[in-house]
Amino acid sequence: MSLKDLATQLSGLVQDGFALDVLPIQKGESGEISVLQVTVEGFDELPIFVTATDEQILCVTNLFTKSEIKAELENELNAMLLRLTVNVPLSSFGMIDEQYILFGAMGVNTIVENIAHELVTQAENSLEALDALEEFLK
Incomplete structure (x- = not known):
């Protein structure tokens, strides 16, 4: 399924209430949509960026940057994220450059x-x- 088709099917859909x-936000070199910004009602401050390869759909939410962490708690935060990952259904923590996701x-x-359902979750x-x-945050 193309991201354009996915955007059409998801836009305005009500899932789990x-x-x-x-919103398509980026086009690739061929002019095709390469990233969607999905906002779940009630969670407007945490948009989800959706992209796809031939094999998977990847959904990313930016949480905070490294500069927003209390420096003295960074190691403790990273340990906490490793522990929390097991308890967070359908999601995992990661980093892209200085951005925690x-x-x-x-x-x-x-x-x-x-x-x-995955997007709402x-x-x-x-x-x-x-x-x-x-x-852990300033």
Whole structure:
């Protein structure tokens, strides 16, 4: 499924009581959409960036940057993230450059209802993660 098709199917869809808003935000060299920004109603401050390869759909939420961490607690935060990853359904913690993220991946043949469910779950997980990690942030 192309990202354009996915955007069309997800836009305005209500999943688990939350409406999804989809905005294509980046086009590749061929002019095709390469990244979608998905906002789950009620979680507007935590957009999910969706991209796809031939094999998987990757969903990424930016949580905070390294500069937002209390420097003396960075090692403790990283240890906490490793422990929390097991308890966060359908999501994992990671880093892209200096940005801490929450991400999830699924196969490209996943049905749209399951993709929407994953996006809602990731939005909920992101907010819960930020709440759980608040003591480590400035």
